[in-house]
Amino acid sequence: MSDSLTDLQRFLAASPTPFHAVQEMVERLEKSGFKSLDERDSWDLKASGRYFTLRNGSSIVAWVMPEESDLATSGMRMVGAHTDSPCLKVKPEPDIHRHGYQQLGVEVYGGVLLNPWFDRDLSMAGRVNYRAVDGSRQSALINFEKPVAVIPSLAIHLDREANKSRSINAQTYLPVITGQGEEKASFKQLLKQRLLEQGADDVGDVLDYEIVLYDTQQPSLVGLNEEFLVSARLDNLLSCFMGLQGLLSSDLTQGCLLVCNDHEEVGSMSAAGAQGPMLQQVLERIAPDAEERIRMIQHSMMISADNAHGIHPNFADKHDANHGPLLNAGPVIKINANQRYATNSETSAAFRDMAEQVDVPVQAFVVRSDMGCGSTIGPITASELGVKTIDIGVPQFAMHSIREMAGTRDIMDLTKVLTKFFNEKAV
Structure with a gap:
């Protein structure tokens, strides 16, 4: 078992609420040299600076200012997830x-x-x-x-x-x-x-x-070969952890940003939710000039990370036959013609290319045509900011149960892709 999986289990156990999850993320960020900024204060952002800010104690934005490049031309590599669970x-x-x-x-x-x-x-x-x-x-x-x-x-x-x-x-x-x-x-x-x-x-x-x-049951590795992680709140603390690991494992030289919002499970419409102004206001302070900010956003890309529905062997008929993601077969690109997911061919191609470069397989999910489709912070963020966005996630079972299940290999694989994304010179 890798040290990362052990740390993930500790993170999940220590994060019974969004407040606790953000507190755990803050501790890891501070150990890596990130500085806390209060939204009520004036900010003086420096090149190569590492920062984070909180709202409501349950949402967090962490980012890295680039070393030398102009954000208006280099953009931000952004990953979004959510801290709350049903x-x-x-x-x-x-x-x-x-x-x-x-x-x-x-x-x-x-x-x-x-x-x-x-x-x-x-x-x-x-x-x-x-x-x-x-x-x-x-x-x-x-x-x-x-x-x-x-x-x-x-x-x-x-x-x-x-x-x-x-x-x-x-x-x-x-x-x-x-x-x-x-x-x-x-x-x-x-x-x-x-x-x-x-x-x-x-x-x-x-x-x-x-x-x-x-x-109170602790996260467990399950399976004859420990193929699976079983825990509460995998949706979506798992994505928060992978996004944070990807950020901290990157070279931290590019313009990078991780946002983890509260209230996704109830629609995201709050001051701390993805449909609220938090991320927009942070970006306004990162790039105060309106024209430069628009240019920055158009050079940026958002990866919305939220778990996907793996094909359950006992309920395979709930999936489209050609789009049933398997656990431990790679992260999933989530696609919906009606924009319940924000993925398009450009963002999908970029993700596939990055995954191939780090030798990670990729799967695709489309809901059955006769079933309704859930959604994520992806379409919300894309429409609020105008940033090109992709919806992805690791496949899991028992979504929204008190105890959920995901593949251990998928966790490691998606973290590799997110690290690669944060290191990209151009997006």
Whole structure:
């Protein structure tokens, strides 16, 4: 097992929320000499400078200024991914007390495959905003780490049709059990207690929070020859990690940029999402002159990295017969005639050429003509910036499940192509 796969497993385990994922990325960037910039401050960008900036603590843009070349003529090599994953999110007033059980109400975030959430050892993590003892407002990341909740299935004896037709009512079936007690518990008090345990000794009152549930099972290498990585949140922390690895493995002499946005799973329409102005505003500060910026964008290319649907051997009829990507057979170019993906022949050809140069096979995915097609940040970014874009990703199984599966060879291969892309002299 390579050191990179070991590091990937650590990254996934340490990133139960977008906030934690961005924190992990920041640590890796800082170790490689990248400097943090606050959007509220004035920026003084230097040639060869390495920088990153955050928004909402859940989206990040990291970039490298070129050594000598003019950005207006050399462009930026851009890779985009997203930090969020479908999950269950704790409601604002979540406390439920029924039949002596303490429960929390949850709402569904994104297109969650709900069945696998039952009978799992769940923990909680996220961001807490609180009033400090000195009266100031502060925020902190929180992670309970150990299993603290569960959604038990109803026994088949009480639902004999469960294996045939059980549907899930998100309002009534999903409140998680966190314990037992005679009286209703206070979730905010629980958060305060955990913050104190984590060492935040300035907590006065918890004002609000963004807390999600997550599976405590660690990422695993699976298969007789460890061909597969199985983990939560592969969609799309896997692309965030590969994009970051590609950037840090490059020679860091070209104009390069990695953007990882929050809120893709719910449409990207937020201040920190791909449909928001974050990337555009960063580019305006990188190239303040409007004409030079337009020239830069037209010399640039965006690789939108988000996992693809691998052909499932038990459900092969869900794929177009000629477009069923196999795990460990190479990264996938995603194509859609109706622009659900931003790929065109020019960007596809560029990606194929780079992959061939580093001896990486490439596959193509087109959804069945009688099925709807999902989308990515690719078309959003392409339309917002006017930059030529391609949608790619590694093939995976169980997309949007609490536990997903991808091929280990594909991870290494796509990282090689992204590294090659960041080193390109011209795009």
